[in-house]
Amino acid sequence: MARKEFQVTPYEVQGNIDYDKLVKEFGVSKLTDNLLKRLKKHTGDLHFMLKRKVFFAHRDLKWLLDEFENGNKFFLYTGCGPSGPIHLGHLQTWKFVKWLQDKFDVELWFQFTDDEKFLFKDKSYDEIQEWTKENMLDVIALGFDPKKTHFLIDTKHSGLMYPEAVKISKKITFSTVKSSFGFTNENNIGSIFYTSMQAVPAILPSVLEGKNIPCLIPLGIDQDPHFRVARDVYPKLNFYKPSILHGRFLPPLVGEGEGKASTSKGNNNIFTTDSQEEVENKIKKYAYSGGQNTIEEHREKGGRTDVDVSFQYLRMLFEPDDKKLAEIKGKYESGEMLTGELKDILIEKINTFLKEHQEKREKAKDKIDEFIYKP
Amino acid sequence: MARKEFQVTPYEVQGNIDYDKLVKEFGVSKLTDNLLKRLKKHTGDLHFMLKRKVFFAHRDLKWLLDEFENGNKFFLYTGCGPSGPIHLGHLQTWKFVKWLQDKFDVELWFQFTDDEKFLFKDKSYDEIQEWTKENMLDVIALGFDPKKTHFLIDTKHSGLMYPEAVKISKKITFSTVKSSFGFTNENNIGSIFYTSMQAVPAILPSVLEGKNIPCLIPLGIDQDPHFRVARDVYPKLNFYKPSILHGRFLPPLVGEGEGKASTSKGNNNIFTTDSQEEVENKIKKYAYSGGQNTIEEHREKGGRTDVDVSFQYLRMLFEPDDKKLAEIKGKYESGEMLTGELKDILIEKINTFLKEHQEKREKAKDKIDEFIYKP
Numbered sequence: 001m002a003r004k005e006f007q008v009t010p011y012e013v014q015g016n017i018d019y020d021k022l023v024k025e026f027g028v029s030k031l032t033d034n035l036l037k038r039l040k041k042h043t044g045d046l047h048f049m050l051k052r053k054v055f056f057a058h059r060d061l062k063w064l065l066d067e068f069e070n071g072n073k074f075f076l077y078t079g080c081g082p083s084g085p086i087h088l089g090h091l092q093t094w095k096f097v098k099w100l101q102d103k104f105d106v107e108l109w110f111q112f113t114d115d116e117k118f119l120f121k122d123k124s125y126d127e128i129q130e131w132t133k134e135n136m137l138d139v140i141a142l143g144f145d146p147k148k149t150h151f152l153i154d155t156k157h158s159g160l161m162y163p164e165a166v167k168i169s170k171k172i173t174f175s176t177v178k179s180s181f182g183f184t185n186e187n188n189i190g191s192i193f194y195t196s197m198q199a200v201p202a203i204l205p206s207v208l209e210g211k212n213i214p215c216l217i218p219l220g221i222d223q224d225p226h227f228r229v230a231r232d233v234y235p236k237l238n239f240y241k242p243s244i245l246h247g248r249f250l251p252p253l254v255g256e257g258e259g260k261a262s263t264s265k266g267n268n269n270i271f272t273t274d275s276q277e278e279v280e281n282k283i284k285k286y287a288y289s290g291g292q293n294t295i296e297e298h299r300e301k302g303g304r305t306d307v308d309v310s311f312q313y314l315r316m317l318f319e320p321d322d323k324k325l326a327e328i329k330g331k332y333e334s335g336e337m338l339t340g341e342l343k344d345i346l347i348e349k350i351n352t353f354l355k356e357h358q359e360k361r362e363k364a365k366d367k368i369d370e371f372i373y374k375p
Numbered sequence: 376m377a378r379k380e381f382q383v384t385p386y387e388v389q390g391n392i393d394y395d396k397l398v399k400e401f402g403v404s405k406l407t408d409n410l411l412k413r414l415k416k417h418t419g420d421l422h423f424m425l426k427r428k429v430f431f432a433h434r435d436l437k438w439l440l441d442e443f444e445n446g447n448k449f450f451l452y453t454g455c456g457p458s459g460p461i462h463l464g465h466l467q468t469w470k471f472v473k474w475l476q477d478k479f480d481v482e483l484w485f486q487f488t489d490d491e492k493f494l495f496k497d498k499s500y501d502e503i504q505e506w507t508k509e510n511m512l513d514v515i516a517l518g519f520d521p522k523k524t525h526f527l528i529d530t531k532h533s534g535l536m537y538p539e540a541v542k543i544s545k546k547i548t549f550s551t552v553k554s555s556f557g558f559t560n561e562n563n564i565g566s567i568f569y570t571s572m573q574a575v576p577a578i579l580p581s582v583l584e585g586k587n588i589p590c591l592i593p594l595g596i597d598q599d600p601h602f603r604v605a606r607d608v609y610p611k612l613n614f615y616k617p618s619i620l621h622g623r624f625l626p627p628l629v630g631e632g633e634g635k636a637s638t639s640k641g642n643n644n645i646f647t648t649d650s651q652e653e654v655e656n657k658i659k660k661y662a663y664s665g666g667q668n669t670i671e672e673h674r675e676k677g678g679r680t681d682v683d684v685s686f687q688y689l690r691m692l693f694e695p696d697d698k699k700l701a702e703i704k705g706k707y708e709s710g711e712m713l714t715g716e717l718k719d720i721l722i723e724k725i726n727t728f729l730k731e732h733q734e735k736r737e738k739a740k741d742k743i744d745e746f747i748y749k750p
Contacts, residue, residue, distance in 0.1 A: 115541045125542060155541065159534025166490045166530065167500060169565030174549065177564055189552055190544030193568030 006259075009181050011120060013222050013259040019056065019248060026224050028057045028246055038065050043103040048320045049096050049247070055218065057246040059231070064243035067214045068104075074214035076100055077201045077242070079111035082131040083121050086138040087269040088350075089220070089250040089260060092317050096247070097218050098142050101149070108149045109201045110139060110371075115154040116198070119190040133368070138272050140364035140371060141357050150373040152204070154197050160375055161200045164207060169196035171233045180225045198223075199230035202242040208375075215242035220249060222260065250316055255288030255309050272361065276351045283310065283347050284340075290332075291339035302335035303342070310339075310346040318349040381634075384556050386495060388597050388634040394431065394623060401599050403432045403621055413440050418478040423695045424471050424622070430593065432621040434606070439618035442589045443479075449589035451475055452576045452617070454486035457506040458496050461513040462644035463725075464595070464625040464635060467692050471622070472593050473517050476524070483524045484576045485514060485746075490529040491573070494565040508743070513647050515739035515746060516732050525748040527579070529572050535750055536575045539582060544571035546608045555600045573598075574605035577617040583750075590617035595624060597635065625691055630663030630684050647736065651726045658685065658722050659715075665707075666714035677710040678717070685714070685721040693724040 006015030008022055023030055031050070035058070040046050042065075049055050064074055078097050080090065101108050112135065118128045132153060139151075154161060177183055177192055202215045217227065224246060231241045249260030252268040267286055270279055290308030292298035305311040311332060319325045328345065331337035381390030383397055398405055406425070410433070415421050417440075424430050439449055453472050455465065476483050487510065493503045507528060514526075529536060552558055552567055577590045592602065599621060606616045624635030627643040642661055645654055665683030667673035680686040686707060694700045703720065706712035 115537075118541060119545055155538040157534075158537035159532075162490075162533035162537045163530040166493060166565050169568070170494055170563050172564050173561050174558075174564060174567060175560040178560065183549075185550040185553065186548050188545050189547050189549060189568050189571060190541050192549060193544070193564050196564060 008222050009225055010223050011181060013249065015259065016256055017249065017259070019221075022221060023057050026221070026228060028059050028221075028224065028244070030057050031055070031061070031245075035061055035065075038062075042068070043099075047096060047099045048322065049092070049316070051322070052315055053248075054092065054316045055096060055245050055247045057221065059227075059244040059246075060241060061216075061243050061245065064214055064216055072214055073106060074104070074216045074243070075107040075109060075205050076104075077109045077111070077215050077217045078219060079113055079198075079201070080135050080139065081113045081117045082128060082135040083117040083123060084131060085271040085273055086135055087271050088313065088317060089269070090138070091142070091272070092250050093218060093220060093247055094139060094142055095317070098144060100216070100218065101144065106148070107205065108144060109205065109373075110144075110149060110151050111198070111201045112136065112151060112153045113194075113198060115158075115190070116194050119188060119194055136368050136371065137361045137364040138357075140367050141272075141360035143360070144371075146367065146370040149371055151368075151371045152201055152373055157373065157375075160204065161197060164200045164204065165193075165196035167237055168199045168230065168233050169193060171236055172196065172229060176229060180229050195226050195229055198226045199233065202227070202230065203234060203237070203239045206239055212238075212240050214240055216245065217242050218245040218247065220260065221246040222249070248316075251288075251309055251312055253282060253286040253288065253309055255307060270350060272354065272357055274354065276354070279350050279354065280347050283343050283350070287313075287343060287346070289339040289343075291342075292335075295338065298338060299335040302333045303337075303339060305329050305332055308332070308339070308342065310342050313346055314349065318346065318353065383597050384600055385598050386556060388624065390634065391631055392624065392634070394596075397596060398432050401596070401603060403434050403596075403599065403619070405432050406430070406436070406620075410436055410440075413437075417443070418474075422471060422474045423697065424467070424691070426697070427690055428623075429467065429691045430471060430620050430622045432596065434602075434619040434621075435616060436591075436618050436620065439589055439591055447589055448481060449479070449591045449618070450482040450484060450580050451479075452484045452486070452590055452592045453594060454488055454573075454576070455510050455514065456488045456492045457503060457510040458492035458498060459506060460646040460648050461510055462646050463688070463692060464644070465513070466517070466647070467625050468593055468595060468622055469514060469517055470692070471620075473519060475591070475593065476519065481523070482580065483519060484580065484748075485519075485524060485526050486573070486576045487511065487526060487528045488569075488573060490533075490565070491569050494563060494569055511743050511746065512736045512739040513732075515742050516647075516735035518735070519746075521742065521745040524746055526743075526746045527576055527748055532748065532750075535579065536572060539575045539579065540568075540571035542612055543574045543605065543608050544568060546611055547571065547604060551604055555604050570601050570604055573601045574608065577602070577605065578609060578612070578614045581614055587613075587615050589615055591620065592617050593620040593622065595635065596621040597624070623691075626663075626684055626687055628657060628661040628663065628684055630682060645725060647729065647732055649729065651729070654725050654729065655722050658718050658725070662688075662718060662721070664714040664718075666717075667710075670713065673713060674710040677708045678712075678714060680704050680707055683707070683714070683717065685717045688721055689724065693721065693728065 006017045036046060036050055076097055112132050114128050114132045118125050177195060206213045227244055234241050254268055267282060270282060288309040290304035292301050315325060332342055381392045411421060411425055451472055487507050489503050489507045493500055552570060581588045602619055609616050629643055645657060663684040665679035667676055690700060707717055
């Protein structure tokens with residue numbers, strides 16, 4: 001059977017993604033055991049997303065660790081495109097970022113790309129501003145340290161960001177963004193300029209401090225093209241190229257082959273604001289099962305964990321304990337555990353997480369101002 | 376003899392400009408006697424640049440005067456691209472703007488497009504910042520009222536301007552800027568976005584006041600394409616289209632057929648920082664003469680004021696007195712006045728102006744802060 005065509009840019013993730021092919025196409029490197037060992041020296045343990053290759057590839061991580069070991073601390077940079085509710089795919093990256101911040105005790109610059117979402121989506125400016133506020137609550141609820149975490153909102157911080165974006169933009173042609181992002185002559189001119197704004201946080205702390213500071217960007221691999229373009233520019237402006245850690249996509253509920261979990265695909269995702277009932281209903285109704293057609297057949301042949309979305313959500317996000325995960329895997333693959341039972345485990349995990357998250361999210365409403373960067 | 380091809384965009388002014396053709400191409404209207412009469416009702420007299428059709432065309436001036444007569448005061452918006460010293464061509468527009476501000480007693484928003492000049496010129500960011508400061512001195516020296524004059528510097532005011540530029544940019548495609556400005560795929564992405572920034576000051580006071588305020592933009596006609604594009608966008612964002620007054624170009628010293636006076640053409644312009652000797656030398660050496668080859672021939676046939684650059688400088692900028700200008704014209708055309716004598720009149724005029732201007736320019740150094748807009 002011919003593989004389905006796939007496409008990965010910041011503006012389109014479609015099809016059954018061949019991550020090995022992507023690594024080659026994008027020119028990134030897979031994380032090696034050696035690199036993971038070096039990381040572990042500093043973190044004490046390895047996050048399960050690293051052990052399980054959820055974060056699986058990188059750019060210049062070796063350099064970043066060299067710098068770190070020479071006393072040149074890095075900062076973290078990640079972000080959020082605020083155009084709708086936060087789904088579990090977002091949380092995957094951000095929980096990993098939180099772990100990195102805690103383990104390395106470093107600053108985090110968190111960009112909310114409200115300009116981007118306004119320019120690329122058929123939504124009003126005000127609507128995007130509302131989502132920006134909403135999405136901030138989810139980030140804060142994850143427990144980032146407000147003293148070390150700085151929110152940048154592109155439009156609100158444009159006084160700081162635009163002058164740097166202008167310098168970057170001078171070194172990028174329309175030809176380049178056309179081929180990197182699949183743009184056409186009918187793209188609006190804001191969308192064409194935008195990648196310059198996404199490039200800024202990787203150098204902004206260096207600009208503010210007046211010295212070069214290494215940067216580590218954990219991201220979903222669809223965001224890599226922005227930095228593939230910008231990394232050619234930074235050295236021309238006498239800045240370091242940032243190091244990048246690439247994550248796989250949490251699959252949408254209907255399973256791999258449909259790209260990535262996405263804000264614009266309603267029932268195909270769990271949102272952080274979903275009720276307990278909605279979570280239960282969505283998982284039971286939509287989560288693609290690796291089980292067999294009948295109980296008898298399942299007991300006999302067992303289920304496939306590699307395609308089962310509930311198992312993948314446990315593996316990628318909700319079951320950090322390797323032993324417990326192995327147990328579930330064994331039972332499901334042997335047929336001892338049915339799909340319904342597997343789904344119940346996931347529902348319980350998600351709902352326990354969301355109950356606490358939603359409480360913290362409510363409390364976060366008073367904390368937004370602490371997180372917004374004040375120049 | 377075939378007419379030389381000409382081209383007029385904000386980024387290229389070349390050839391022997393056919394202003395009638397330009398009026399048609401750009402879709403602007405010539406100033407009629409009726410409109411001038413209406414203007415005069417409010418200003419008491421007509422500026423010589425209006426009487427002499429230096430400012431010769433417009434967009435929506437009738438609407439602007441209707442609004443004004445209904446008690447809806449407008450504000451003025453003009454600007455400067457800071458990439459080198461100020462020449463007499465700049466002063467032509469700004470002196471006219473000053474007259475409008477005085478006569479109508481209105482606010483003036485003065486934009487310094489430092490981002491544009493950085494993006495379009497082979498100059499460093501710091502160099503452009505230096506020119507921005509230098510150019511401000513010339514504007515201040517002209518005597519604008521600091522209480523009613525607000526400098527906007529694109530990069531410094533990007534916190535205010537970028538969010539509005541983003542809204543404008545969403546409604547402009549690359550196809551549009553490609554055809555309006557002659558861009559190619561090799562243009563940098565900052566230059567492609569830039570027209571959105573130039574569009575902002577025409578609506579910024581309305582944004583700040585939370586109500587629609589009419590805007591009048593006096594400009595050299597090469598800047599019209601920016602607003603031809605933006606005027607399609609403003610109503611979509613519920614703002615008025617601005618009214619525009621279009622000026623002809625002060626010719627370069629070597630005469631018409633060479634486009635417009637320009638910062639990048641050294642000896643072809645008089646700069647505000649030129650010494651008395653430099654002015655004398657440039658006019659004597661480079662100012663294209665409408666006179667005859669020999670004194671005898673000149674006495675017999677007379678000179679041509681229509682192509683004589685010295686006469687045009689007097690007509691367009693340095694001799695407001697119609698009677699005196701007519702006298703000079705008569706004498707030069709009859710052959711009574713030689714080119715050298717005509718040049719001496721102009722040199723005297725320029726140097727008298729520059730002596731005072733340079734003193735005021737020096738004093739302006741302490742006044743910059745008064746003029747920079749504080750949100």
